[in-house]
Amino acid sequence: MLVKKYIFLIFFISGWASAQQHFEGFVYDHTSKEPLMGAAVYYEGTTFGTITNDNGKFIIDLTERSTSNIVVSYLGYQDQIIPYQSDIVKVYLKPKLESLGEVIIQGNLPFSRKEMIQAFKQQFLGQTTAGRSCTIENEDALYFYYDTDTNSLTANADESLIIKNTYLGYEIRYNLYKFQVDFFKKSISPSDEKQSYFAGTSFYRDLQLGVKKYTRRRRRAYKGSTLELMRTIAKEDFGAKSYKFFSKGRQVDPFDIFTVTNENGLKKVVFKDEVVIMYSDNEQSSMRQLTDYFTIDGYGNHKANSLIFMGMMGFERLGDALPLDYGL
Numbered sequence: 001m002l003v004k005k006y007i008f009l010i011f012f013i014s015g016w017a018s019a020q021q022h023f024e025g026f027v028y029d030h031t032s033k034e035p036l037m038g039a040a041v042y043y044e045g046t047t048f049g050t051i052t053n054d055n056g057k058f059i060i061d062l063t064e065r066s067t068s069n070i071v072v073s074y075l076g077y078q079d080q081i082i083p084y085q086s087d088i089v090k091v092y093l094k095p096k097l098e099s100l101g102e103v104i105i106q107g108n109l110p111f112s113r114k115e116m117i118q119a120f121k122q123q124f125l126g127q128t129t130a131g132r133s134c135t136i137e138n139e140d141a142l143y144f145y146y147d148t149d150t151n152s153l154t155a156n157a158d159e160s161l162i163i164k165n166t167y168l169g170y171e172i173r174y175n176l177y178k179f180q181v182d183f184f185k186k187s188i189s190p191s192d193e194k195q196s197y198f199a200g201t202s203f204y205r206d207l208q209l210g211v212k213k214y215t216r217r218r219r220r221a222y223k224g225s226t227l228e229l230m231r232t233i234a235k236e237d238f239g240a241k242s243y244k245f246f247s248k249g250r251q252v253d254p255f256d257i258f259t260v261t262n263e264n265g266l267k268k269v270v271f272k273d274e275v276v277i278m279y280s281d282n283e284q285s286s287m288r289q290l291t292d293y294f295t296i297d298g299y300g301n302h303k304a305n306s307l308i309f310m311g312m313m314g315f316e317r318l319g320d321a322l323p324l325d326y327g328l
Helices: 113-124 128-133 212-222 226-233
Strands: 021-029 040-043 049-051 057-062 070-073 080-082 089-093 134-136 142-147 151-156 161-165 169-182 191-208 245-247 250-252 259-263 266-270 273-281 283-289 294-296 307-311
Touching: 040 057, 049 057, 070 191, 080 089, 113 151, 113 169, 113 191, 128 134, 161 283, 226 266
Parallel strands: 021 089
Antiparallel strands: 021 057, 040 049, 040 070, 070 080, 134 161, 142 151, 151 169, 161 169, 169 191, 245 250, 245 273, 259 266, 266 294, 273 283, 283 307
């Protein structure tokens, strides 16, 4: 049986440290070299961001070091993704040549747009309470294609998706770079899903800071999430959390399977074989390493294409996701 897989937010670069971080630069039009005022500059997957002033300048200061990618975005221009650099950077954005609506040919699709939007939401936002509470404010920006030869649904967007998560109290700006769901037959039903994948960059705006109801909901979403797991492994704080680990059918001491070291300010993690993770004795996931090692930063950020999660953690969707700086 093919196990469903899910990888979230491919554009992560990881690191670890507890130190202040300062990042500044300028954003210009690639052709005219004129500064772009009002361009959005943000750390991927966080609430840390700003906009450029009339000189195209931006400054972002963090209390802890992060090496998440930095996204520079401006309406009508192609996004630019840059890794963290200590030097002052100059970013030149290129205009978009044409919108996806002008280049994507819908053709005779076997499903209606309404049906494909519903399928997209189920896979992208999730079917939990939080996922179902989300609304996409600009659904018209989405374009769909269904390949009847491969039974695959793909989606694209010609602008950032604006998502309101009324359950967790966030507004999310999501730049969708890829979305694909493969099915066992000509279908878009979740019961016929073979595997799903989406990738992009996100920026969170907290709409309910300090409100007790949302604080409780976020805490519940955090418990047992990949974000909590990564922070637990990085700090080797296994005794204080409700995790049990299994390898080859036997419960094992996490200190025996995870080797965590400091390397260039990063938490470097190595483990062998597939690890089964049980949270609170009723939520089972598994984790497999795709590279020789992976790293985790001070926010719990890890490089997504170094690990595959299955089970409960493998089914996490954007509706249940928290910003990387949650709780810090």
